[in-house]
Structure formats: structure tokens, C-alpha cells
Amino acid sequence: MTPSNSSPAGTPGTGKVMIRLENLSKRFPGQKTDAVSNLSLDIYEGEIVVLVGPSGCGKTTTMKMINRIVEPTSGRIILDGDDVTTTDPDALRRRIGYVIQQVGLFPHQTIGENVATVPKLLGWDKARVAARVDELLTMVNMAPETFRDRYPKQLSGGQRQRVGVARALGANPDVMLMDEPFGAIDPITRDRLQNEFLRLQREVRKTIVFVTHDIDEALKMGDRIAILQGPSQIAQYDTPEQILTAPASDFVSDFIGRGASLKRLDLSHVSDITLTQWPTVRVGADNAELLDVLRRSDKGAVLVLDDAGRPRRWVAPDDLDRHPGSPLDQIGLVPEAVVEPHATLSDALNELITARFSVSIVVDAHGVYQGVVDIDQITDAIRSMRAAAVARARARFTEDPAGTPVIGS
Amino acid sequence: MDFVEFLINRGDDMLELGLEHAAVVGASVLLATIIGVGLGVASYRQPRSREAILAVTGAFLTIPSFALFILLIGPLGLGFLPVVVALTLYGLLPIVRNTITGLREVDPAIVEAALGMGMSRGQVLRQIELPLAWPVIITGVRVTTLVLLGIAAIGSIVLGPGYGDLIFTGLARVGTPVAVNLVLAGTLGVVVLAVLFDVLFYVIRKLTTSEGIR
Numbered sequence: 001m002t003p004s005n006s007s008p009a010g011t012p013g014t015g016k017v018m019i020r021l022e023n024l025s026k027r028f029p030g031q032k033t034d035a036v037s038n039l040s041l042d043i044y045e046g047e048i049v050v051l052v053g054p055s056g057c058g059k060t061t062t063m064k065m066i067n068r069i070v071e072p073t074s075g076r077i078i079l080d081g082d083d084v085t086t087t088d089p090d091a092l093r094r095r096i097g098y099v100i101q102q103v104g105l106f107p108h109q110t111i112g113e114n115v116a117t118v119p120k121l122l123g124w125d126k127a128r129v130a131a132r133v134d135e136l137l138t139m140v141n142m143a144p145e146t147f148r149d150r151y152p153k154q155l156s157g158g159q160r161q162r163v164g165v166a167r168a169l170g171a172n173p174d175v176m177l178m179d180e181p182f183g184a185i186d187p188i189t190r191d192r193l194q195n196e197f198l199r200l201q202r203e204v205r206k207t208i209v210f211v212t213h214d215i216d217e218a219l220k221m222g223d224r225i226a227i228l229q230g231p232s233q234i235a236q237y238d239t240p241e242q243i244l245t246a247p248a249s250d251f252v253s254d255f256i257g258r259g260a261s262l263k264r265l266d267l268s269h270v271s272d273i274t275l276t277q278w279p280t281v282r283v284g285a286d287n288a289e290l291l292d293v294l295r296r297s298d299k300g301a302v303l304v305l306d307d308a309g310r311p312r313r314w315v316a317p318d319d320l321d322r323h324p325g326s327p328l329d330q331i332g333l334v335p336e337a338v339v340e341p342h343a344t345l346s347d348a349l350n351e352l353i354t355a356r357f358s359v360s361i362v363v364d365a366h367g368v369y370q371g372v373v374d375i376d377q378i379t380d381a382i383r384s385m386r387a388a389a390v391a392r393a394r395a396r397f398t399e400d401p402a403g404t405p406v407i408g409s
Numbered sequence: 410m411d412f413v414e415f416l417i418n419r420g421d422d423m424l425e426l427g428l429e430h431a432a433v434v435g436a437s438v439l440l441a442t443i444i445g446v447g448l449g450v451a452s453y454r455q456p457r458s459r460e461a462i463l464a465v466t467g468a469f470l471t472i473p474s475f476a477l478f479i480l481l482i483g484p485l486g487l488g489f490l491p492v493v494v495a496l497t498l499y500g501l502l503p504i505v506r507n508t509i510t511g512l513r514e515v516d517p518a519i520v521e522a523a524l525g526m527g528m529s530r531g532q533v534l535r536q537i538e539l540p541l542a543w544p545v546i547i548t549g550v551r552v553t554t555l556v557l558l559g560i561a562a563i564g565s566i567v568l569g570p571g572y573g574d575l576i577f578t579g580l581a582r583v584g585t586p587v588a589v590n591l592v593l594a595g596t597l598g599v600v601v602l603a604v605l606f607d608v609l610f611y612v613i614r615k616l617t618t619s620e621g622i623r
Binding site: 170 | 516518519520521522523524525526527528529532537540541618619620621622
């Protein structure tokens with residue numbers, strides 16, 4: 001792969017290469033073939049790069065060579081401009097956060113002691129370590145006063161993984177390596193941890209190498225994805241959008257699997273589309289005002305907002321008849337399908353399918369009503385993404401009208 | 410003579426012999442622990458030396474204690490010293506074996522996490538592996554102590570200290586009424602010491618094991 005100086009638009013990186021792997025190979029003792037063979041990869045500062053592929057493709061080995069838990073047989077590792085292939089591995093590892101699937105918390109140490117591991121190794125003084133531990137626990141949504149003195153066995157799987165992340169962030173490393181960090185966690189908790197982690201990453205902007213075998217997790221977490229095909233081959237290294245719309249080979253298409261359109265919904269966010277407005281009234285409005293608003297719309301119910309603008313109830317004319325004189329925030333139905341702008345379209349779709357009026361209500365971080373998403377907007381989004389993909393696929397015909405069209409590439 | 414009366418008459422003797430017995434066993438257990446844990450730490454990651462050390466320390470246990478005590482008279486003479494050396498040799502196996510088992514049972518993911526955060530091998534051993542293996546190691550020390558309390562009584566054959574004195578005196582007077590009392594008293598002393606050591610180890614284990622792995 002040729003090193004380039006800028007990352008493509010649409011990714012959060014600064015364009016600076018943070019980790020460069022050069023012709024990296026690993027052959028384990030007693031094996032006849034390389035586990036990783038001659039692999040080169042540039043990883044940009046501030047990005048989450050996901051290594052994904054079938055089992056045995058060398059993704060974990062590749063990641064573990066970055067902090068030399070697995071020593072490369074040949075090749076070079078350049079971290080932030082320094083060749084670290086043969087430097088002191090302990091010093092290297094203290095610069096790199098490390099999270100593994102089994103978490104590997106130290107069971108005989110409290111949560112606070114676990115999180116303090118790297119700062120202590122670096123010889124920070126007590127007060128600084130204590131302050132950092134509290135800061136990190138708060139960062140991963142674990143109240144320090146509640147959890148600091150507990151032991152790992154007293155925590156749930158999801159809580160342990162949070163502590164694992166906090167521990168890896170210990171001395172504020174620029175780089176984090178994460179080996180299937182959410183692999184052993186139930187799907188609902190996994191989804192929540194993924195979202196929490198993405199939110200955290202928006203604040204801390206680490207360079208992250210993330211290994212998974214799950215393409216959906218890769219598409220969700222990755223700013224850029226490297227699909228590994230075998231010990232010596234990166235099938236495609238690109239943004240999730242590009243991988244979905246322009247898979248580089250049959251292998252990539254197969255690996256993405258069916259439902260690429262639906263997967264694309266995971267990449268678009270509610271904030272990317274124009275919201276529809278729904279008729280609303282304030283909680284203090286009288287019946288005449290409500291009926292008037294409803295008459296001027298084509299909907300069957302009005303969304304009642306409280307004084308701060310937060311959605312409180314769906315109220316239909318029938319509700320007014322059934323409860324004459326009741327305040328508007330005590331009749332009708334409580335709105336349940338509520339999403340924030342950073343939710344994916346796929347989240348919004350999930351919500352609206354079961355929702356009362358087939359819409360998801362969008363609120364800002366303070367819960368204030370912004371608009372609604374309905375099924376038409378989702379289909380429009382799918383349609384435009386597909387159109388863009390078709391346009392890209394047909395780009396060759398416009399760029400080079402004389403060229404012979406080739407199927408595949 | 411009534412046994413209880415016998416014990417009361419020999420009360421001072423019983424206490425003194427008990428302290429001697431505890432001292433010789435205590436010294437041997439301490440030595441065996443230092444050497445045993447050292448051997449375990451040195452060998453637990455290399456299968457070949459691990460097997461060799463277990464075979465040798467196991468072989469010590471098959472030497473009849475009577476014979477070993479007598480063989481040690483030549484180089485070490487009589488009294489405290491040959492007994493401590495013999496007991497230390499006998500005490501190695503449980504400690505070495507439990508040290509190796511305890512260290513090998515530490516979850517590899519925990520060790521990988523520790524190395525991944527930049528701990529050196531020595532730091533991983535001291536801060537992670539040994540504390541986690543500790544409950545298993547101290548169980549080995551406890552087993553060693555119980556075994557040595559019994560064997561120490563035989564040490565009287567080379568004029569070693571402790572309750573063996575009573576037992577061998579009784580042996581010399583077989584047929585007299587006092588013989589049974591002497592042997593019973595010696596045995597009782599060893600049993601009482603065993604109970605006391607067991608309580609001691611229970612307390613030590615409780616105090617030195619992290620709440621997180623209890």
C-alpha cells in the first residue's frame with residue numbers, strides 16, 4: 001500500500017499516519033506457513049481502524065504485533081514516526097492502550113487499583129493516580145465512589161469491559177488496541193457499550209485498531225475498515241461507505257453478505273436527513289386550539305409538548321372526548337419511539353416500525369422536540385444511497401466512453 | 410499411673426518439648442518454602458525442568474525417614490541440624506507442586522493484559538501471578554507442615570528435639586506401665602501442634618489473600 005499524506009474526506013482523522021506497518025510477517029514456531037505475510041498498512045491519527053475477516057486471516061496476530069505481544073518475524077512497525085520494532089517492548093506497551101475480549105482484569109485488585117496500573121508503572125505520584133482513576137471511571141460511566149473499591153468479581157460482564165477500557169486509557173495513550181472487546185457480551189449490552197464507546201471516542205480521539213470477526217460491528221465502529229482475506233492479503237482497506245457501495249472483490253461482497261442496503265442505514269444518522277414536522281401544541285393549549293392545529297394538518301393526532309418543548313403525549317380527538325377537561329399531558333398516549341440526532345437510521349427504523357403513528361420522534365440532547373422521521377424518509381435515504389452506488393459503479397462509462405466495460409475489477 | 414496425672418506431672422516437659430518440636434518444624438517449613446517456591450517459580454514455564462524438579466523432590470519422599478536421619482549423621486552429626494535438613498528435603502514436594510500448579514492456573518488472559526500494559530516479566534510475577542497463586546501455594550505449605558510434624562518425631566533417633574523423645578523413651582521401656590503413657594503423650598503433643606499450626610495457617614491465608622479472590 002502506498003503511503004498517502006491525506007485521509008479521504010469524511011473521516012475524522014488529521015491525515016497524519018500514526019501507525020505504519022511495513023512488510024510485517026509472522027510465522028509461529030513449528031508452523032509451515034506465515035500467520036501474517038508481508039502486510040503493510042497505514043493507520044491515521046484519530047481514526048478507528050477495524051481489522052475484520054474470517055477466522056485464521058491473521059487479524060489478531062496483526063494487531064498483537066503492534067504492541068509486540070506477538071514479535072514480528074520480519075518487517076517494521078513505525079509508531080508516530082519512531083521505529084519501535086526493536087525498542088524496549090515494556091516502554092512501547094505503556095504508550096499503547098490494550099483491551100482484550102476476556103478483559104483480563106486483575107481479580108485480586110480493586111477496580112481502582114486495576115485502572116491505576118499504567119499510571120503506577122509510569123511512577124505517577126499518589127494524588128495524581130487517584131485523580132486520574134476517578135476521572136477515567138467517570139469517563140466510562142462508572143460512579144467512582146461506588147465502584148472504586150469493588151473487586152472485579154462483583155461486576156457484571158458489561159461493567160468489567162467498561163473498566164477494561166478505562167484501564168487501557170490509564171496514562172492517556174495516543175493509540176489503543178482492542179481485540180474483540182465486545183465479543184463476549186450479550187447483544188443488548190454490546191450495542192449500548194458500542195454506542196458509549198463511540199461517544200467516548202468523539203471526546204478522546206484516539207487512534208484505535210479494533211479487531212472483530214463481525215462485519216456489522218466493523219461497519220458500525222470503523223472510520224476505516226481493513227478486510228483481511230488471508231495471511232498475505234488485504235482484500236479492501238476503505239471507509240465503511242466505500243466498502244458497502246463499491247466492494248473491491250467478490251470476497252468482500254460475500255463477506256459483507258446480503259442486505260447491504262440495510263447495513264447502509266447503520267452508517268447514516270438521523271442528523272444527516274431533513275426531519276419532517278408533526279403538528280404540535282403546548283401543554284397549556286385548549287381543546288379548540290388543538291383541534292384547529294389538527295384540522296390544518298393531515299394527521300390523526302397532535303404531539304403535546306411540555307413548556308420546555310419535550311414531547312409528552314400523543315393526543316387524538318377521541319382522547320379529548322373521553323376525558324373532557326383533563327390537562328393535555330394526562331390524556332392520550334406516552335410517546336415511546338424517541339431517538340437523538342446521533343442515532344443511526346437503522347435505530348430510527350427499528351423504533352418507528354413498532355411506534356403508534358409510524359414515526360420516530362427526534363429530540364436533542366436535552367429532550368427537546370426537533371421533528372420526526374417516518375418510513376418514507378428512510379426509503380428515500382436508501383434510494384439515494386443506492387443511486388449513488390449505481391452512479392459510482394457506472395462512473396467508468398462517463399469517464400472513459402471508449403473503454404470496454406469489464407464486469408468485476 | 411493415670412494418663413491425665415502423668416501429663417500434669419510432666420507439664421513442664423510437655424511444653425518444652427512442644428516448643429522444640431514447633432521450632433524444628435517451623436525452621437524446616439520456612440526453608441522448604443523458600444527453596445520450594447523458588448524452584449517452582451524458576452521452572453513453571455519450562456516443561457522439562459518442571460518435570461525434573463517434581464521427580465527429584467518426589468524421590469526425596471520415598472527415602473525412609475529412619476534411614477535418611479542416620480545417613481545424615483556422617484556429614485552433619487547429631488541434634489537439630491540433621492533433622493532440619495532431612496525435614497526440609499521431605500517438605501519440598503507439596504510446596505513445589507502447589508507453586509507450579511498455582512502459577513500455571515493463572516488465567517493467560519490476565520497475564521496477557523498485564524504484559525500488554527507494559528509490565529515486565531518480573532512485575533507480572535510479583536504483582537499478578539504470585540498473589541493469584543498464593544492461596545494454592547499456602548495450601549502446599551500447610552500440607553508440608555502436617556507431614557513434617559509427624560516425621561520430626563522420628564528425628565529423635567539422631568537426638569533431634571521434640572516429642573519424639575517421649576516416644577522413643579517409651580519404646581525403650583516397652584512392657585512397663587509408663588511406656589504407654591510416654592508414647593501417648595508424645596503422640597498427643599504432635600496432634601495438638603498440628604491443630605495449632607492448622608489454625609495458624611487458616612489465619613495467615615485469610616489475612617494474606619486478597620478479598621477479590623476469596
